Amino acid sequence: MIKGSVRILFILILGLQLTSAQESSEYIGAIKLNDSAIITYKVKFNINYDQVEGYSITDFGGDHETKSKLKGIYNPSTREISFNEYDIVYTKSDVIHDDFCFVHFEPTYFKPGKTKYFKGDFKGEFSDGEECISGELFLNAAENVEKRMEKMSKKINKSDQVADSIKQKAKDLKLLEKLNMNILKKSQVTSVFSKNKTVSLLIYDGGQEDGDMISIKLNGDFILRRHTISKEVKTVEVPLTSKKTIIEVIADGVGTMSTNTAVIEIHDGVNKIRAMTNLEKNQSTQIHVLQKRQ
DSSP states (O other): OHHHHHHHHHHHHHHHHHHHHEEEEEEEEEEEETTSOEEEEEEEEEEETTEEEEEEEESTTSTTOEEEEEEEEEETTTTEEEEEEEEEEEESSSOOGGGOOEEEEEEEEOOTTTOOEEEEEEEEEOTTSOEEEEEEEEEEEHHHHHHHHHHHHHHHHHOTTSOHHHHHHHHHHHHHHHHTOEEEOTTOEEEEEEOSSEEEEEEEOSSOOOOEEEEEEETTEEEEEEEEOOSSOEEEEEEOOSSEEEEEEEEEEETTSSSBOOEEEEEOSSOEEEEEEOBOTTOEEEEEEEEOOO
16 A cells, blocks of 8 residues: 555656646747847746747738747756747848847846746847847746736727727737737738648638638639638648749628638648638738748
């Protein structure tokens, strides 16, 4: 009986150790460059013993939004974390892959599951190691930011001096933050980098069905016409036969609620990008899939 109890206690302790060894963290904040420019910044990463792995989003919601992979080191003795961006998943900037300045965050005190705010210096490097711009990084726990947004939204909704249209926008902002996805805007190009020969587009309604309708063109030719978005997932396979494949998403109808908000997931076997259109009727947005060198 004692041996059995000891065995159970050992399993429980081992389970706790394994759980604590894999901490998932999400932070929202900003980059302050040496020229005093401020850029929004978001990171989400897992700590597996001493290894850090995840992604960052620079200028999220902006015209140059870029999602990059990151990896780094966590030192449990000194409780310091450091990480480097090293590969672009997608970008809305016209900067080509090799000219992108990657963040290299220097070792900073961090306690998994406890640290709600941290800051530190970073230096930027191109993919060939040449230094570019540098500055400071400031990050708050995403849960704290979401709580502030909820309080702000409640105040706006209770106010008689705020127009209903603004109240709706506040609700939409809250929704979009929770969905944590890439917003596809009119006349915008989102560049996705892939080594695969095909990508899959998964199309569906992520909220209340209201009759949104889209068409999709592949290099100028229709591959989907006037498709009404629903909860049922529509999958479209897209072959990548050239260095740049142009996918155009057109809003044929906006339904009964606000703008066209179709959810489009882009899968290439390695990365998954979850995006949402934000288009008026007849507006369009483009996704360029660029082949990376093998």
